[in-house]
Amino acid sequence: GVTVIVPRDGDIYTDQCSAGYYSFNGNGEMTGIHWVEESGQLGTPIAITNTHQVGVVRDAVNSWFAEVVRQEIPWHQPVVGETSDAFLNDAAAQRVTKAHAFAALDSTRGGAVREGNVGGGTGMVAHGFKGGIGTASRRVGERYTLGVLVQANYGTREALTNAGVPVGREVTGAGRERRDGGAADGTPPADRDGSIIVVVATDAPLLPHQLERLARRVPMGIARLGGTASN
Numbered sequence: 001g002v003t004v005i006v007p008r009d010g011d012i013y014t015d016q017c018s019a020g021y022y023s024f025n026g027n028g029e030m031t032g033i034h035w036v037e038e039s040g041q042l043g044t045p046i047a048i049t050n051t052h053q054v055g056v057v058r059d060a061v062n063s064w065f066a067e068v069v070r071q072e073i074p075w076h077q078p079v080v081g082e083t084s085d086a087f088l089n090d091a092a093a094q095r096v097t098k099a100h101a102f103a104a105l106d107s108t109r110g111g112a113v114r115e116g117n118v119g120g121g122t123g124m125v126a127h128g129f130k131g132g133i134g135t136a137s138r139r140v141g142e143r144y145t146l147g148v149l150v151q152a153n154y155g156t157r158e159a160l161t162n163a164g165v166p167v168g169r170e171v172t173g174a175g176r177e178r179r180d181g182g183a184a185d186g187t188p189p190a191d192r193d194g195s196i197i198v199v200v201a202t203d204a205p206l207l208p209h210q211l212e213r214l215a216r217r218v219p220m221g222i223a224r225l226g227g228t229a230s231n
Helices: 033-039 051-069 098-106 208-216 218-224
Strands: 003-005 046-050 079-083 132-140 144-153 195-202
Touching (some): 003 144, 079 144, 195 208, 208 218
Parallel strands (some): 046 079
Antiparallel strands (some): 132 144
16 A cells, blocks of 8 residues: 655645654665755655555656646655565565555545554554554644654564553464464564654754754654664
């Protein structure tokens, strides 16, 4: 699947917003990020999908501007990131198409965010459970809001922690991983490397280098849930 975030209403290409980027660890693919780092600006939707579909979605975003928005753009660098759904999906079949990306782009809206087994999170596994799309938000003082969206596909069952409690160690029964990496009921192995994409958005008037600092704090939150930055 595909999940799309539009950073602001209106003409996002000519009225770009400030942006920053940080990669704590790993080798995940993300297009368009060099321009974000060079300019500190974002003028495209952010799309997240599975590892083998980054190119298809990136091309689809360009086509969407030309065919749907009908905006003549001299050059365009869509931001598209990924996590791997190879445990639950035949990734090599590359089933995500331009039409799926267009559907995600056309259905963007304000309000509550669909979570769980939706969009780019459809094939994901997190801490040995079914993973997917998740969100959180906080009000900062009286004026500003900070929102987070994740596509979670990482972590071991035993490391899962909630409010400092290692709850993953207490989960037994169906789906518990075998030591050979499989599970009694055929679910994916939980002791595995993985990946997670986190998008942080705020209406606070931060500059690009401040937004990068904000992004650098994200791994601390992942660590509190039991993420260990496996290689």
